[in-house]
Amino acid sequence: MADRAPKPERKLQLSPTRIATYLACRVMYKYDYIEKIGKFYHKSRPGNSFGATLHQALQQFHEAGGSAAENASDLTSRAMTSWRSAGFTDQQEEAAHKELAIEVLQKYHVLAMERVDLTRVFLSEKMLKYDMGAFILSGRVDRIDEYVADGTLEIIDYKSGRMEVTDDQVRSALAMCIYQLLAKRLYPERRVFATIHALRSGATASAELTAEELNVWEDEIKGIALEIIEKDWSAIRPVYLPDTCPTCDFLSRCDRYWKAARRMD
Template sequence: MGGAQLEMPGMPRRLFPATPSKLAAFSDCPRRYRHAYVDRPTPARGPAWAHNSVGSAVHAALRSFWELPLAGRTAGSARQLLYGVWSTAGFRDAEQSERWRARAAGWLTDYVTGLDPADEPVGTERQVAATTERLALSGRVDRIDQRGDELVVVDYKTGRSVCTDDEARGSPALAAYVLGVRRTLRRPCSRVELHHLPTGTVAAFEHTDRSLANHVRRAEDVAADIAAATAAVDGGEDPDVAFPAAPGRQCGWCDFRPSCAVGQAATPPRETWSFLAEEEVVQAPPT
């Protein structure tokens, strides 16, 4: 099970290696965290999801867009990059996949048209890291922009719900990226932005030392709970007790549903294309 490490008196505290997705998994459902990060071999995962296929293709196209020579950074090039990485995984059929590929290409056209191709990002898909008193945080930032004397964290979004400033403020991942950019690049960074490609909107927040400290405190609390659960298993406790399931609607789309009887009993499975917005994107919370 990946045991807890003993600490010798007088030695520095061992930092918990954390990523935003790792901490989020435990917060959402300790059982899902165990399946993803503790159990070996990792239990079988469920099927691919169409909305993830859309998001992955758009992210990959935008990363490759900035790797093109300046003269090649055009809307047409962005569409071709999307076509080259498009996956049909999770879609109901070929017709639905083609329709969504065209829709995503439209998002890219509109988004790239609004960019200055000469405004070179400081980083794309950049790995950053930082430490706190108890954590070794790391994560991968979609894009890091230079704005005046400061750096800005940019996160691409392709979901059906419009992003809000409150979402930008409350995102643990974006806060971790700010800390990582500051430590890794040694530059001022406070602003985070969610770029929602389906609507062309931007949600933003300017972090302060206080807001970042609040995020760090919550992340360290989650890490402490993970360490306690892991230590309990190492001490002989039943893993299902130490890492309990948190059943709810989310069980309908959990990757580890095939391995979780509690989740299977909680709610019926969702269709793998059910998170696609078949109509126009509206301002509504995700289901």
């Protein structure tokens, strides 16, 4: 039998989450993306289920035509029918989150009505990808709106846990910079800016990076990608990080490593 040709190595795909994980802790990155053992350690949390339910309801709402086609009660019904229960400790906690979801979505509908004549949905819950040579930069955007007047693209990121947001926070947020970089590379003729929408309060803030700022981000991301590609992952060992370890899902695993290492001393 003829030898099978070796499978071509898949190009590294880097998303904002991957990059943020790498920057937070190399060991966390190794567990999640090299050894792929996260499913044994990551816990469901109420905030994740709450956020996922809202995201799904908003995606379906916009795909159905948004506030021009559906009223607030259609939108809240979508959330209740696709509600995710994972992670809630008891019925009381879940009921409180359902009540909050209804309040948040009613507020969202009012704001969506105000934009009806100004914008139209360009993309919703879409994975953007751009080939950077040695790797692929990717990012899943919650929504991109297009301004009817001039075709400007506004990337909108929903934050289901936040009450407040400032322009400076949008400007420095890794994910928002990556989304802008992706959108600008994919649609170079368009003006692009990014907005975070704090769903609980309805507050929004925006920022637009210049071409020079985007180039700086691109260089930084390329540097990180190169580090990831060239790293000897077998040599990476857990080192205690006081700001990150206490709330990390992998703490029990790293703790076992540290205890074993102490016994060996």
